[in-house]
Amino acid sequence: MNNLTTNNTIAYIMAGRRQRSRRYWGVTTVLAVISLLLCFLMLYFGNTIYSIDKIARVLGGEQIKGATFAIHTIRLPRMLAGLFAGFAFGVAGHIFQTMLRNPLANPNVLGITTGSSAAAVYCIVILHTSEAVVSVVSVAAGLVTVTLLYLLSRRRAFSIGRLILVGIGLDAMLSSVITYLLQKSASQDVPAAFRWLSGSLNGSKLEELPPLVITVLVLAPIILLLGKHLSLLELGEQSASSLGIHTDRTRIALILCSVCMIAMATATTGPIAFVSFLAGPIARRLVGVGHTNIIPAGLVGVILVLAADLIGQFAFETRFPVGVITGILGAPYLIFLLIRMNRKGDF
Template identity: 40%
Template sequence: MGLALLAALVVTAGASLTTGDFELSVGEAFQALIGNGSGSADFIVNTLRLPRLLTAMAVGAALAVSGAILQSLSRNPLGSPDIIGFTNGSATGALTVIVVLHGGMAQIAAGALIGGLATAVVVYLLAFTRGSQGFRLVVIGIGVSAILLAVNSYLITRASLQDALEAQTWLIGSLNSRTWDQATMMGVALAVLLPIAFRFGRRLSLLEMGDDTARALGVDAARTRLVLLAVSVGLAAAATAATGPIWFVALAAPQLARRLARSSGPGLLPAALMGAVLLAVSDFAVQRVFSPALLPVGTATGTVGGLYLIGLLVAEARKSRA
């Protein structure tokens, strides 16, 4: 399954780099990548298309791993950063920087991280005061998310027209005009957080069996959960800072990866590959299908993800009646 996802990622990357208003052959794109392309091909590939593609892949992978961790910790398929509220918390921090402080990219990233971590602390304290309560985590997270959504709306109403337009555009979630700044930031975030996620991720299957079982097998359940929760929030916050909130990738990618791999475990690496493929394909679709309109990728993931969420809720309802 991993090889199939890698192949899909390579095909999507090739199509993204070679098609568009200025079409290139595979050879021309490859020559541009290694620094031997013509001036126009080098600009199209290395300045316009490649940073956007790498940002899409990195953000998709980050959101998918974040969602896989939360779904495993909560033992609930609805446990993802956009449902639980971490994404809205990151958006609140970033909007505060945009609307109140008028900060740049670095400040927005810091605000998103602080907002996501603060939201995680609140949700964690409310949900885990008496041990592991996965269902409580989801319910409390949904409530906190609703409150933060109201705060975000309030911030936009208090902003100037220009700041409000910028904030509203950012809230949709978009890869338009993304540069090497965002790609580099996401690369650093993945380089720091993914090794921690993979190291502690081996214990997720044990945590899914319950804290008592995990402790009996030598796992410090509380410490492991806290570290993984911090990693999940960090990945979601970095992705939100880079592109704005992109909904439902974190919800759908881990579940799709599990089904394709036919695995009962969390499977962080397949989830990362699935997230990268989903977001890269979604961005390619909005660029090519709706061209010349510059639609944000959040419109595609929101539409598809909404349908997926409806199907997931129907399936869960059928299981509960069975």
């Protein structure tokens, strides 16, 4: 009887694991297909709509009057910027939320993105540096912001609620720094800075994308490799350590990779609002528990950015930057989370 009960239990567990695995790969496949469809629509739609054959010929290197400039110079860089920045925002946000076990613990709310933005604005409107310098300074500023956030929120014991409150305050302070820089900058530099701060794919150029593409392609596999420990880190410090996980090294490596990705994305497209905030919870709701959801979160980030950009370009009489559309989606969810966490006493 005991053997029969044990066999039934094992069979039940294995069936549940197979079901979760099928759901994970099914949802991931659907998200990937939607991402590819949106990539195609980014190349297809514009002031002039070109045939699929003409788009393929331009992407293959053929020079076609009018189409080559529209597709290769304007639409392709815009699509690639949205693709890689959306993936970076989605993955980084999911890492922070999972590792700190709180949906508010993401780079947007904690001030990390704002730190990178403040450094980038300083380079743009005060120093007038190149894109390469802006990228390097943004990454460095993101790392400095994370360090400052940790030092300010650390007391005798680590508290996620304290970390979030300090992050919100840090975000407000850095936003004030950005406002001060804009007031002190030359009037001709302000419009460009505002376009960048709103989070936009406008003006993306192929020659400016390699740093972002290389960063994502190099760091994403590292995050995936370390991501198998995320579920263990969710159990808490003591439980993860007892299972043989070097928690400090794993956490530091994940934070460094995530900050580098999101800082580079911010330097390229500006701080696209709430993508890192929304991607993880949406992926978790679609896939369920039992997986790290890193790839689904990245794909959800891609979908949010590309879909929001298409909506901002073509759904209204006036064209809006992608960050405005994602901000409209994310702000109500942020308010809802703040109210719910306050009622639960998480602060």
